[in-house]
Amino acid sequence: MLVTCPHCETQFTPTARSCPACGDYQPPLASTADYETNQAELEISGGTSVLCVHQRLVDKGFSEIVADDIITSARRNVRRANRRTGGYRILAGAGLLAGAGLLALVSRGAIVVFSILAIGLALFVAGMIQYVSGANLD
Numbered sequence: 392m393l394v395t396c397p398h399c400e401t402q403f404t405p406t407a408r409s410c411p412a413c414g415d416y417q418p419p420l421a422s423t424a425d426y427e428t429n430q431a432e433l434e435i436s437g438g439t440s441v442l443c444v445h446q447r448l449v450d451k452g453f454s455e456i457v458a459d460d461i462i463t464s465a466r467r468n469v470r471r472a473n474r475r476t477g478g479y480r481i482l483a484g485a486g487l488l489a490g491a492g493l494l495a496l497v498s499r500g501a502i503v504v505f506s507i508l509a510i511g512l513a514l515f516v517a518g519m520i521q522y523v524s525g526a527n528l529d
């Protein structure tokens with residue numbers, strides 16, 4: 392989302408603290424909230440502690456309450472993304488389990504069937520945990 396400088400009409404992303412053309416205009420903090428939510432999301436999913444992100448937001452001038460809001464939506468987005476990955480794992484695991492079942496019907500290769508079964512089960516269980524908790528298991 393771009394903001395427009397009222398003095399020179401330059402458009403810039405609200406990551407800049409002031410207008411890059413005339414330096415005369417500072418975008419309102421509220422216009423940077425979306426950007427900060429995305430940043431916080433990247434930081435949290437990258438392993439940065441919530442306290443660090445919170446402190447960074449407060450340092451930038453956000454109130455405690457707004458900083459908390461930004462972090463809450465960032466964490467919600469991170470959980471949603473992790474759930475999606477968990478969902479794929481469940482599907483992949485279920486597919487492998489079904490494949491192992493089919494293979495067991497037509498083949499006597501017990502080790503192969505058992506390996507596929509084990510991988511499928513591991514994926515399935517990991518997917519379920521990730522889906523339920525929204526945690527990042529990678």
Ligand SMILES: [Zn+2]
Nearest residue numbers: 396399410413
């Ligand atoms: Zn300007």
